[in-house]
Amino acid sequence: MFQPHQLPIQTKPLAIQEPSAFMHVDPNNSFGTARDEIQNGGLSRAESAINNSQKLQDEIQALGFKIKQHEDNIKYLKTQKHNLDGSILDLQVILGKYCSSSIPTIENEAQSNSRSENETVEQILKHEKSAAAILCQLKIRHGSQASLLTLTKDVLGIVATLGKVDDENLSRLFSEYLGLETMMAIVCKTYEGVKTLETYDLEGGINNHSGIQGLGSSIGRNLDGRFRIICIEHLRPYAGEFVADDPQRRLDLLKPRLPNGEHPPGFLGFAVNMINVDSANLLYLTSTGCGLRETLFYNLFSRLQVYGTRAEMLGALPCITDGALSLDGGMIKTAGVFSLGNREEVEVRFPKSSGSNLAVEYFETEKKVAEMNWKREKIEEDIQREQSLLNHVNYTFRIKKQAFIKYLADSSPYGNQQQIPGERERATPK
Numbered sequence: 001m002f003q004p005h006q007l008p009i010q011t012k013p014l015a016i017q018e019p020s021a022f023m024h025v026d027p028n029n030s031f032g033t034a035r036d037e038i039q040n041g042g043l044s045r046a047e048s049a050i051n052n053s054q055k056l057q058d059e060i061q062a063l064g065f066k067i068k069q070h071e072d073n074i075k076y077l078k079t080q081k082h083n084l085d086g087s088i089l090d091l092q093v094i095l096g097k098y099c100s101s102s103i104p105t106i107e108n109e110a111q112s113n114s115r116s117e118n119e120t121v122e123q124i125l126k127h128e129k130s131a132a133a134i135l136c137q138l139k140i141r142h143g144s145q146a147s148l149l150t151l152t153k154d155v156l157g158i159v160a161t162l163g164k165v166d167d168e169n170l171s172r173l174f175s176e177y178l179g180l181e182t183m184m185a186i187v188c189k190t191y192e193g194v195k196t197l198e199t200y201d202l203e204g205g206i207n208n209h210s211g212i213q214g215l216g217s218s219i220g221r222n223l224d225g226r227f228r229i230i231c232i233e234h235l236r237p238y239a240g241e242f243v244a245d246d247p248q249r250r251l252d253l254l255k256p257r258l259p260n261g262e263h264p265p266g267f268l269g270f271a272v273n274m275i276n277v278d279s280a281n282l283l284y285l286t287s288t289g290c291g292l293r294e295t296l297f298y299n300l301f302s303r304l305q306v307y308g309t310r311a312e313m314l315g316a317l318p319c320i321t322d323g324a325l326s327l328d329g330g331m332i333k334t335a336g337v338f339s340l341g342n343r344e345e346v347e348v349r350f351p352k353s354s355g356s357n358l359a360v361e362y363f364e365t366e367k368k369v370a371e372m373n374w375k376r377e378k379i380e381e382d383i384q385r386e387q388s389l390l391n392h393v394n395y396t397f398r399i400k401k402q403a404f405i406k407y408l409a410d411s412s413p414y415g416n417q418q419q420i421p422g423e424r425e426r427a428t429p430k
Contacts (some may be wrong), residue, residue: 053404053407053408056404056407057404060400060401060404064397067397070386070393073386074386074390080379084376084379088376091365091368092369116164116352117351119351120349120350120351124184127184127348130184131223131227132160132185133221134215134219135155137219137221138219151196151212151215154192155186155187156187156189157186158183158186159178159185160175160184162277163297163350165274165275165350166274166353170306170327170350173325174271174275174301174325175350176344177304177325180348181228182228183348183349184227184228185228186229187229187230188229188231188232190231191231194229199211230296232295233286235299237286237290237294238298240252248276248282249277249293250273251272253270253272256316256319257319258319259318259319264315264316265312265315266308266309267312267316268307268327269305271306271325272298272300273293274306275350276353277292277293277297280370282370283370284373289371289374302323303322304322305320305322306327307324307326308327309328310326310328323337
């Protein structure tokens with residue numbers, strides 16, 4: 001019988017590996033790294049959202065502190081201003097009582113001064129097409145209201161009307177020394193006032209329809225030629241001491257000495273100290289508290305010396321540095337520059353003062369009122385500056401707050417648990 005050929009059969013079993021053996025992953029395998037990055041990336045974004053949220057909260061909180069600081073500053077300044085208003089009122093009452101007890105003396109003095117000042121103004125008005133005459137005409141027409149106009153509220157006056165002298169001869173000498181153009185110069189407190197008096201078009205030409213040119217045209221007096229403006233805040237003030245216990249705050253200048261150490265014969269004083277200044281203009285016309293004597297008149301006269309005679313003046317030449325005058329008409333404009341010949345009559349002169357019989361206490365009280373008014377103006381400036389800063393911080397706060405709200409919305413779900421500073425407290429039931 002046929003026997004089929006039998007193939008050898010391998011009885012060794014097949015090795016079968018577990019699935020875990022196939023799924024073993026090397027720690028450096030990129031697929032595992034990707035999985036970890038997905039997990040870590042989620043955490044990183046969450047942390048970033050929280051950090052950015054906290055940063056915005058801190059910024060908003062800091063702005064809130066600034067807002068409170070500016071509000072407190074404004075409150076404090078307004079309290080100071082209120083207290084000053086009360087003190088000024090009290091002193092004005094004292095001045096009123098003093099004046100009421102001295103009416104005859106004050107009225108006589110006022111009438112005398114008024115006549116002298118009116119004569120000065122009349123001489124200015126003769127120069128019809130001058131800036132000084134136009135301003136004087138404005139004051140005549142509008143009285144005290146003229147000082148409230150935008151064009152003139154920074155104007156102190158004309159040089160010739162801002163000082164007085166004790167006698168007619170000094171008035172003539174000082175007016176001749178300064179010259180007509182300077183005597184009729186307009187004096188402003190600040191450069192803002194200077195800019196108001198003359199404006200320009202786009203090509204740089206003078207705008208004749210505004211400023212003092214426009215004012216002149218409106219009253220039928222067209223301005224002719226140049227005019228001089230003196231800006232108080234741009235003058236370099238006297239930096240020395242003042243004569244002690246002097247209501248007029250005269251400058252304590254060193255008296256001249258000859259080479260032998262003696263004072264020159266005939267020396268009467270310095271011109272800058274021979275000008276009498278109204279008490280209202282003695283102090284607090286500038287941001288540093290200076291008055292007209294140490295600014296305007298010191299810059300006009302400097303250390304100009306006054307002597308009794310021409311011979312005495314010439315005998316003092318070795319110690320004359322900034323010019324000199326003599327009562328008999330001698331004039332040295334500055335060291336080495338002599339003005340010879342006959343006198344030149346300048347009709348626009350300083351008014352003559354009639355002397356003052358008012359008590360020193362009255363002037364001291366006026367001085368205190370001027371000082372307090374100056375401080376009040378400074379406080380008002382500080383209030384305006386603080387208010388401006390507060391407005392800016394408030395605006396920044398609103399912008400930051402809006403940005404914070406938008407960030408919370410955009411960063412969900414990581415930021416939806418964050419709240420605006422202050423919202424958490426408001427949301428907590430009480």
